[in-house]
Amino acid sequence: MxxxxxxxxxxxxxxxxxxxxxxxxxxxxxxxxxxxxxxxxxxxxxxxxxxxxxxxxxxxxxxxxxxxxxxxxxxxxxxxxxxxxxxxxxxxxxxxxxxxxxxxxxxxxxxxxxxxxxxxxxxxxxxxxxxxxxxxxxxxxxxxxxxxxxxxxxxxxxxxxxxxxxxxxxxxxxxxxxxxxxxxxxxxxxxxxxxxxxxxxxxxxxxxxxxxxxxxxxxxxxxxxxxxxxxxxxxxxxxxxxxxxxxxxxxxxxxxxxxxxxxxxxxxxxxxxxxxxxxxxxxxxxxxxxxxxxxxxxxxxxxxxxxxxxxxxxxxxxxxxxxxxxxxxxxxxxxxxxxxxxxxxxxxxxxxxxxxxxxxxxxxxxxxxxxxxxxxxxxxxxxxxxxxxxxxxxxxxxxxxxxxxxxxxxxxxxxxxxxxxxxxxxTQDASTTYSTNATWQSLGIFRSQPLQYVGSSPDATGLMLLPCYPNPAYGITQIDYALPASGPVEIGIFNTSGVEIERIVDSRQSPGPQSVTFDASKLPTGTYFYRLTTASGTVTRPMVVEH
Amino acid sequence: MERRTFITSTGAGLLGSALGAGSILGAFDPSKLVAKPSAFNRLSANRSRPGGGQALSTESNDLTPYAGPWGDAELRHLLRRTMFGVPESQFLAAQALGSMNAVVDQLLACQDTTKVPLPAKLASWVDNMPKGDLQDPAKTNQTRLMAMERQQIENWWFDQIAQENLSIRQRMTLLWTNHFVTGSATVNIPGYMYYYLLLCMQYALGNFKDFASAIATSSAMLVYLNGDQNYVTGKNSFVNENFARELMELFTLGINFPGTDIPNYTQADIEQSARALTGWQHGNYKQTPVAPFTGILWDGTNGNPNWHDTTNKTFLGQTGNWGLSDVIDIIFQQPDDATATPPGIPAGFPAGYTSAYWASQKLYQEFVYYVPNPSVVDAMARLMLANNFEIAPVMQALLTSAHFYDVNVVGAQIKSPVHYIGSLIREFGITYPAFDPTDPPVKEVDKNGFNVYTDTNPTLSIVTAAILNVSQGQELLNPPNVKGWPGGENWLSAGTFQGRETYSNSILNNLFVNTKNNLALSFSADSYAAQIANDTTLSAEALSQSLEDLSLSFTLGPLESGDLDTDLQGTYKNPNYQYNTLGVKEFALYLTSLPEFQLF
Structure with a gap:
């Protein structure tokens, strides 16, 4: 990005x-x-x-x-x-x-x-x-x-x-x-x-x-x-x-x-x-x-x-x-x-x-x-x-x-x-049903996705962690986030047991938008989490891996 | 306006109630059908939008004969729906025939080609067309030659359309080239397209089943849908499904049984029938006609027994070593209670109903309204079955039915480009130099030593090119795809509407000149008005009314008719002459710009 x-x-x-x-x-x-x-x-x-x-x-x-x-x-x-x-x-x-x-x-x-x-x-x-x-x-x-x-x-x-x-x-x-x-x-x-x-x-x-x-x-x-x-x-x-x-x-x-x-x-x-x-x-x-x-x-x-x-x-x-x-x-x-x-x-x-x-x-x-x-x-x-x-x-x-x-x-x-x-x-509107399916996936192929704030008071902290894309991930997936201030940053991948599988960011970073990619192809199919830890707060999001 | 009341006299109130539907329809209850939207049904039931798009619901929803008054309005409606515009002379000739039945009989007389012969052969070159490699740049001259011949066929056909007498033949022919579709751009061999066109003229009111057989083995169709590349050699199988699929989907059955979501055939049926159709080869104009091709419009088609798959095929529930005639027979037996194909439909439908319904639906859309009325189509299908797939009896019943003359029908169709230009030329008395049947090419050698082929009918080329380019993308013999032009409201868009206006303005202002800079298409305001009367004492209002009747299916309100009257009187109003040439031209320009002129 x-x-x-x-x-x-x-x-x-x-x-x-x-x-x-x-x-x-x-x-x-x-x-x-x-x-x-x-x-x-x-x-x-x-x-x-x-x-x-x-x-x-x-x-x-x-x-x-x-x-x-x-x-x-x-x-x-x-x-x-x-x-x-x-x-x-x-x-x-x-x-x-x-x-x-x-x-x-x-x-x-x-x-x-x-x-x-x-x-x-x-x-x-x-x-x-x-x-x-x-x-x-x-x-x-x-x-x-x-x-x-x-x-x-x-x-x-x-x-x-x-x-x-x-x-x-x-x-x-x-x-x-x-x-x-x-x-x-x-x-x-x-x-x-x-x-x-x-x-x-x-x-x-x-x-x-x-x-x-x-x-x-x-x-x-x-x-x-x-x-x-x-x-x-x-x-x-x-x-x-x-x-x-x-x-x-x-x-x-x-x-x-x-x-x-x-x-x-x-x-x-x-x-x-x-x-x-x-x-x-x-x-x-x-x-x-x-x-x-x-x-x-x-x-x-x-x-x-x-x-x-x-x-x-x-x-x-x-x-x-x-x-x-x-x-x-x-x-x-x-x-x-x-x-x-x-x-x-x-x-x-x-x-x-x-x-x-x-x-x-x-x-x-x-x-x-x-x-x-x-x-x-x-x-x-x-x-x-x-x-x-x-x-x-x-x-x-x-x-x-x-x-x-x-x-x-x-x-x-x-x-x-x-x-x-x-x-x-x-799916359906007032007059017609188009599909029996009511759940549609956003595949995460555009850069300018609508952003969503996460965390308790995002306006105060300016801390953001976005959904990775694509999600579900099968190969390279990208994680975008933003930092309100400079300082140490950690992003880890966790399994559902809470065990950290990989640390993908562990460094001191500047304020503003940041991005990191992760190769999900090495993980078995299943649900995982990624966690952003900073001095301003901690945010966690799910990631689904499919092959 | 009080003086213009003729259409409203064609009231639905004249018609009897829908009688005996149950007994006529047997087990089939069309009211229970769930109409499915499709390409021709462009728009939903929401009336917040302009346009039609729903099946007509009229007082008579079957083939009950029309018993109302037979006046000029009804006669004009009949002629407009069966021809490409109606010159006043032909209206008068039809009027002289008297009754509705007499006129319909005349229109359908072309079913007997001994009585109303097919047009004389276009030219000898249709038989000796070389089969060239059009990809080879060295054959540029041949490519030019073929393009000229293709143009010549279009011109010849349009001339047939423009010069047609009281006959439905050319309307039927255009319909069939839009049903059993081939395309000259793909087929690329003009002679094949000529014979294909002739086949459509010959079967215009013929037997639908025989027609399907004949088309299946026409060289144009074999090339267009790759029937000629569907073959087996020894152990090698090169089965090409293209024709087999469209034969059922578009030509004879449709995807689903009428009014249901039940498929008429499966992918396996396509694959099996494709095998049954292996081995056909398009003609190369060098073979001697052999049985069974002798005695029919032969264009060289042959079968190669060595390329035919002789193993058993299971097609629509029946197993055997099937070939083309078996495939046609089995298709025209659907639905088949004996083999329970297609599975899931109620018993009691007569064998062959599916194809009869499919053909009848096409006829209905062409001649009544682009959205089919299932109940009327059902009645047509049963009549077609009772006549062993003959088309003429169905058309006779349809054109004399109360449904056909309903107030919801008259004026509800949108003109196709060919119809639009045909009505301009025929109703406004546009003249052009006679079609020159000289065998093309007229070959000249230019100063660089290259062959130059000269268009012997440049004027008609302007017309046929206009149909394609200037206005609206309906090149004769070259529909956009194998389904043909969708028709109905699809004819008009922002682009095509502007094209039509441009075209009518140009033609009425005499702006079309041919390559020698001579006037190619000629509009004479005096001749146009003289269709009604040479009597210059005729009042402007009376002339205006008559010319409106000539071209419009609508009764105009005071604003539009008032403007037309004013145009006709012109700015040079003479006490002795109630109209003048300039006024007539202004009148014609305004009349053709009215949205009503797009409808018929």
Whole structure:
């Protein structure tokens, strides 16, 4: 963790009693100076100005040929034709020698850096869900609507989240100068953006070059309208959106990028998104779609070309937003309706289940999270359906969404409210149940997590010990803490019998934020505690180790 | 407005009550179904949002025949729903036919291709298309050639759409290319797409089961869903599940039994049927047609017995050495009480119900409303079964049903891009140079010695490119994925709406020119108005009303109709001429900008 990051997140606490806590909590310092942005944030009810850019890898991306377990002999035997090795791979990940990326993903490799929590790219392994569906369309609906595989919903998790944050949306008339809550590049609005109030975002196929701010003199829709008049109302709403939002986009303040993007549709769309974010748009969520990853045949060429575009476009986007100085408010998330079958079918692969996904950004603690996919015959035979990968329950895709909400989109707000909002989005709201599961995990992959005070009188002492992340820990986990004064510091790891297993800090330290990492892989699975002891007080927290 | 009352006369009050539902539906009680939201049902029941999104509940929720008045409004509704916009001349021709049944018979006459022949063959090149390696840069010329041929097929088809007479054929054809989906960008061999398109025209109102068989072995489908890469050689198995899955999920069954969460098939059924489908090869235009391919629209498809898996397969409860025809037969027997597939559904559904329901649902969504009404679809499915999967009787009953003419139906559909542009061209009298059937390419050699292929129909290319690019992403013969365009409210977004406005403005302002800088698409305000009357003594209000009737399914209120009247009178109002050319153009621009023009 970089020192300035901690200072920023620490500031959230400092301003928590400010007159505008909802606005300011979690915002980087420099955002405070932007009055248009502040007003925009007030309008959207956001706790911060963090932005999420979602990239849908449409068609079912073959995760095994993305994040390649190239040292696993089962991989090569399952894929005599498609198996990647040698120059078809990047170098092994510096902190994870059993994995390498597809050679087309050199951009991702550079974003990964040295990993270990210090890179900008997190790999979440074995993302999936119970009773997986191998249909493109039902699978996509499950990911977009974020339901258990046997539950059907018409709203998307992003739409529901935006509705929770903006309960009065849509307004009866859209004010001139408005910016959309969410924006998708595409011809029709994804159900990802639907709420019980209809579309919470807009879809455009490209950035418009002109707006048409015409005024309309329309007869009212009748009371208790018949279906045709309901549809007419829909068309009028779309017309208003097309005119007002398009005009806002046309008149954005930033119309050029800081870096040159590659020539692909995805890159062009990401470059437009960078401009909108740099222009101070209050839009929280962007969606772009790339595909088709449905590589039943000719996968080496087809997926390779797509990954080249993906990797290069995301790298350019990241460099661009860093050059703009807005990178700390942006994170990128990928998803796809399923992974593909480990065993090849010839020149391609058929539909499968779990797959790795990526979270990218300067505020992401880049590392590999989770274990390598299990490709041995016994594991595959036990897959559902048989022959497929088994997902990691910790990496249920809803936990990824919960993490994105808890640690990013809602970060800085009141934790009780955040928990309630996540429940409403992922478990159930007033009208619909989305999952029988009521417990979601925050995976600890973002730096700027909401901070929590611990101890009896934290304001007096300024002593903080944060939850380690990831928690549960399986490899390297990080412990952040802060000291009110200089002096001797001890941090020890204890088992449930109270026996200290390891002393990981034993030194004199300066006041302010501090951080230490611990390799949990050497501990057996189980519950442990870590204890911070200083002259100002002692704080203890639990840590779960899972393998 | 008092003078505009025609639609409200199509009142639901004219309809009888929903009669005999129990006896018609047998063991199936659609009222007990739990409707599941899906892509077309974009929005929930919450009415705080604009838009529809729920199944229509009308007075008649079955196929009870329509017995209300048969007036202009009803006739226009029928024609709008079965064609791509209705020129006044065709409305008048249909009016002259008299009764509803006579018009419907005319619209469906294309079911007999001897009576309403298929279009003449596009060109000879569709038969001798070389199978090129499009990845090879040395074949750039061939790539250009193929792109030109692909464009030519789109142009040819759009010309068929724009010039269509009183017939449902092209609407059905577009529906089927959006059901049995293939895509020209993936298939990459234009001749295959031509024959596939012709197949969809031939079976437009044909037999759904036979259609499924024919499509399964069309070269375009074999390429698009990798059926041609699904094979076994000796001990090596290269079973590719792509086609087998979509055959059941999207083409013939659907994931779940109607109204339930009970899966119609399992992953094992996909794997087993994929094995049964091994060995098919798409055509290479060099083989001689052999039985059973002689006598049908042959595009070169063949099976290679050496690549077919001849071991037993267990598919939907039945075991045997199955091949394609067996797979189709077994699918079209579902649900099957004898084998209890799929397990868990109540007994008593007729064999074949699942596929009949699936096809009927698609028909309903296309011709009535994008959210299916389970009760009406059930009645359609049973009628289709009674007619051994024939499509025409179902369409005949649907288009003459009370449900179809309900006040909740008229005007409730959103135009697709093709429909939007079709209605612009056909209703506003847009003209363009006749389609040139010259075999492409017209090859010229440029100064660098490279072959240059010239578009022989640049005007139509502007139209078909507009459908894709200018406005709305519906490239003919190239849906976004194997599920096709989702339709309904998905047609309109902030981006596509702006594209439509841009397009209609450009076309009515005569801004489209072809590559030789000649006017490509031509709008004449005088010709547009002359569809109604050459009589310049016609009052502006009467002309305005007639032109609104021509294009809109809605009765406009005083604000909108008042603005239109003002536009039409124009700023140069002449006591002898109640309207003028400039006014007519302003009128047309305003009419097409109305949200009502997006609906039909």
């Amino acid at each position: 970089k020192r300035r990051d901690f200072l920023k997140t620490g500031l959230k606490i400092g301003v928590a009693t400010n007159a505008l806590p909802v606005l300011l909590g979690g915002s980087p310092v420099r955002a405070l100076g932007r009055s248009p942005l502040r007003s925009a944030l007030e309008a959207t009810g956001s706790a911060n100005n963090n932005v999420l850019v979602i990239i849908q890898l449409q068609g079912g991306n073959d995760g095994l040929n993305c994040v390649v377990p190239f040292t696993d002999p089962n991989y090569a035997s399952l894929r005599p034709t498609l198996g990647l090795s040698g120059s078809n791979l990047t170098a092994a990940l510096p902190d994870h020698g059993t994995l390498a990326f597809h050679s087309a993903m050199s951009g991702f490799y550079s974003l990964y850096g040295n990993g270990g929590g210090n890179g900008k790219l997190a790999v979440l392994q074995n993302v999936g869900y119970p009773n997986p569906i191998l249909s493109h369309f039902r699978g996509t609906d499950i990911w977009n609507t974020a339901t258990d595989s046997g539950i059907y919903a018409s709203t998307g998790w992003v739409g529901r989240l935006l509705k929770v944050q903006n309960p009065n949306f849509p307004p009866s008339t859209i004010p001139a100068g408005s910016q959309p809550l969410a924006l998708e590049f595409g011809n029709s609005l994804s159900n990802l953006f639907l709420s019980s109030s209809g579309g919470m975002g807009i879809a455009i196929s490209k950035v418009p070059t002109s707006g048409s701010g015409s005024t309309h003199n329309y007869d009212p829709i009748p009371n208790n309208p018949t279906t045709p008049y309901q549809e007419l109302e829909f068309v009028r709403t779309i017309q208003a959106e097309s005119e007002i939002y398009a005009q806002s986009i046309v008149s954005r303040s930033v119309t050029t990028n800081k870096v040159t993007y590659p020539t692909s549709t995805l890159a062009t769309q990401l470059s437009s998104i960078a401009q909108l974010i740099a222009s101070g748009f209050s839009t929280k969520i962007y969606l772009v779609t790339q595909g088709s990853y449905d590589t039943h045949s000719n996968e080496l060429t087809g997926q390779g070309n797509l990954l080249t575009d993906l990797s290069a476009a995301v790298l350019a986007f990241q460099q661009d937003i860093e050059a703009f100085g807005i990178a700390d408010q942006v994170a990128v998330l990928t998803y796809s309706e399923f992974g593909r079958r480990p065993k090849e079918n010839g020149s391609g692969t058929d539909h499968g289940t779990a797959a790795p996904h990526f979270v990218i950004g300067t505020q992401v603690k880049g590392a590999v999270y989770g274990s390598d996919p299990k490709l041995d015959a016994t594991s595959l035979a036990g897959g559902n359906p048989t022959g497929n990968l088994t997902y990691d329950p910790l990496h249920d895709f809803r936990n990824v969404y919960a993490t994105v909400m808890n640690e990013w989109l809602l970060a800085g707000g009141d934790q009780t409210q955040i928990n309630a909002d996540i429940q409403a989005v992922l």
